[in-house]
Amino acid sequence: MTPGRPVMPGADKVRRTLTDQGSESPSSAPAGEAPAPRTGSEVAAYGATSAQSGLVPLTIERRALKPDDVEIDIEFCGLCHSDVHATRGEWGERPWPLVPGHEIVGRVRRVGDEVRSFSVDDRVGVGCMVDSCGECENCLDGVEQFCDRGNVLTYGSADPRNGGEATQGGYAQRIVVTEKFVLRVPETLDPAAAAPLLCAGITTYSPLRYFGVEPGERVGVVGLGGLGHLAVKLAKAMGAEVTVFTRSAEKGDAARELGADDVVVTSDPTALEAARRTLDLVIDTVAAPHDVNAYLRTLRLDGALFQLSLPSGTMAPVDPGLLIRRRLSYAGSLIGGIAETQEMLEFCAEHGVAADIELVAADELNEAYDRMVAGDVKYRFVLDATTLASTGAGSAQAEEGEE
């Protein structure tokens, strides 16, 4: 069974491909488990068929519902830089085709028999992970993003719940996810603007919380993109004074509009010098190689710098003298656990925090990727998943068996 394939010209051919898979019905359950209560289904999606293909319409198959599974009608999915790297093969070869997307918001369509936390029509979300071992020390501590055995990412991971098939992400009409990895999205949040909270939001919220930011503390944010703009909003909502570091003076006004108290234009060495020893915490969202020592110098005693993006090249080494002389920490952070992600969503609802977004249709995804790479977005693109239906992909859906 292929996890996805290019849309054939005409729904009849798509259906024939399904039949050609023979007696291995998609609803067959692994040995030892109760039979899946319903059959799987085909849905329209957008994804890459190779590192060079760009994003094209696809039909993918979602697994049959297991008793603890939730099937979600996807309304919106944020476009993350990881999606660009993955679909363009910049992080190595992938199982193709690959449907990206891990900032998913939608409504519950169906639930398995044992699902107790969610009901049909609930507004829900899915972030970067869809499963983990559930048994290791880190999973038991609720930090599933650090699962010792490796968690199952929302796309491009081998899925033990689906015979090892690669997971496929949120640029699709629907997704099936185990209840434990489904998040409740408060109805008071705008669903499109909430989608980027599932990756960009939790990625910046988690280090702010881990550091324990308190009202009046001073937080620096390096870079004003998808992550950075949410870091500014979240830190402000926690009561911090926020300084944004940006290369271009024009971004200064945009930073202030987001709530930043101060802006340091990093191309001006005197401005950086003036910011020395002024901050308690720096959230560094820049993925391009850069000199973190410049930002470590802005920290006061016991300050910390959290690096959130994986640099795309070699960086200048950290000067240990800077760390030693002010007991600084140079740290990293990776999304957040499921419980913390739920906490973040509730925090955002309470404080009115969501992403600034530009909605795109499915056939605008490639252009949106180019604009993301060029830094031409304020601040996050979000796919309107209802536009997938009009692409012709997934028009032949498998029969949905009733229990």
Ligand SMILES: [Zn+2]
């Ligand atoms: Zn992401």
Ligand SMILES: [Zn+2]
């Ligand atoms: Zn684990």
